[in-house]
Amino acid sequence: MLFNEIGDVKGIGPQRKKVFNKLGIQTVYDMLYYFPRNYEDRTIIKKISDISDGEKICIKATACTALKARYIRRGMSYQKVSVTDGSGIVFITWFNQNWLVKSFNKSAEYIYYGKVYSRNGRLEMSSPLIVKDNKIEPIYSLTSGITQNLFRQTMANCIDYAKNMPEIFSDSLREHYKLCGIYYALKNIHFPENFEKFKFARTRLAFEELFLLQLGLRLTKQHRQSQNATPLGETQTISSFIKTLPFPLTQAQKRVIDEILSDIKKPRVMNRLVQGDVGSGKTVVAAIAMLAAVKSGAQCAMMAPTEIIANQHYQSKTSSLSNMAVNIALLTGSLSAKQKQKVYDDIKSGSTDIVIGTHALIQKGVVFNNLCLVVTDEQHRFGVKQRYDLTQKGNAPHHLIMTATPIPRTLSFVL
Known part of the structure; x- marks a missing residue:
């Protein structure tokens, strides 16, 4: 019954069903978890x-x-x-x-x-x-074609379905964390008798949301770690490259480089975030990671949010890796069709070791020969699908994220 269509609820005909669907409410379950945005205290x-x-x-x-x-x-x-x-x-x-x-x-x-x-x-x-009676009334975020009273009445008709909702937490866990049952929580988040019961219900639902989020992140991480990645273990060239740098690496850079090189040697996917202020030396760390991958026979892709930043990365990597026998290509939307096709062909054949670009990297025409490392600059400017599409260009490639301003979505990706 919980996953019955919202149109099965009393008072919801075909036209009203479309309005509820517009709010993202497809089922009774969706309705129960469509929480009020505010409350009017008429008590x-x-x-x-x-x-x-x-x-x-x-x-x-x-x-x-x-x-x-x-x-x-x-x-x-x-x-x-x-x-x-x-x-x-x-x-x-x-x-x-x-x-x-x-x-x-x-x-x-x-x-x-x-x-x-x-x-x-x-x-x-x-x-x-x-x-008619003074009580606490829920206020919902709605759209045209539906009133608060109609929505409340529909919600009241759905609350009884919550009696059959299975409890995901054991009695001992709820007792330990002082959590109410799911029916009590849903009833008092929508129609609280008083604000004490509302707070009790909100605590339970907030705990449930964070628990499921943490569980989802855990499962995602386990799935990621179960994937077989290509170990990238060449380090002799790295030592030689570091000696050619016109500046000494900081202790933080050395530590991060050691951790990255240790990760990519393993046969499981690396997902690592490098956070640092602008000018702190993140790009050098990324260059060393990519060099290690290339010297292990792999290809690398580096995606930047804008053409200007992509060009900056291309110029800096071309300059810093000029004596390392590394072929680097630039792929952006401003290239002509002929220039793009040349880059596509070199990537597919494997003659390009590192390709730096914008969203152009995720186009269908881009086919890698052996993509094993993906570097994303300022990850928060890309959508989840864009990041996913790039990693799908390889066979479980390692992923290195660089940012000066991490956001929760970025942090959750590497947890």
Whole structure:
């Protein structure tokens, strides 16, 4: 039942189903996990004499005058009434609510919910809600074609399905972390009886989300480590190259280089993040990693976010590796069709050892002979699919990410 289509829920016909689908809600399960963005607390009723200007509250009052409707022009009307709770008076205005004139009972006591403004020495409410019972109401992010009331009613119809939702946590684990059950959590995240129960429900659902995220990252890492990568173990050339550098490596650079070379020697995929400020020497580390791969008989790809940065990398690598017998190519969108085809052919034949480029690297025409190392510069500027498409060009290639500003998505990739 949890994975029944949302159209199977009472009150949801074909047209309304399309609106729910537009929100990303396909099933009852999707509906239950579509959480409110905010809440309106209608549990507190204030005396009119205690209201502050601009406050959104509930008042319980009876009418001082009869509700009257007046027409501004054809199709435009307003309805006015003044109400009191004995401590003060509020003047209320609605617009185009002519049905209120017939249903409004002057002698009855109503609960009004809305924002109160002080104008010209008197308190006013514009288009307040008349609520039957004062409670905490959820507010959802919606789209055109659906109202809060309709969405709440549909959610209420779906809550019963949560009774059949399997519990993913054992009783002992929930007891240890003081977590409520899943039915209690879903019921009180959507329709909390009070804010204490809401906090209890939110804690459970936040724990569940982080738990599943961590579990997903763990499974992804296990899958990655189970892939057989090509060991890249040539280090003699690296020592010679480092001696030719016009500057000494820092201790941090030496440590990171040792860790990378140790990783790529292993027959499992490396996923390593190199974080450092601009000018801290990340590109030298990447150059050494790529040189080690090339001298082990592999190809490397380095993807940069812009053509300017790709050109900078190309020029610096061409210069620094000029005496290492390494063939480097540049592949960007600005190349002519003839130039691109030449680069494609050299990559496919294996005569190009390192190719540096932009998103052009992930085009269908790019076929590597033996891609074993992928270097991504400023990874956060690329989408997940773009990064995936590049790694798919090789057979489980090692991956080195360089960034000065890591974001959660980047960090999660290497956890």
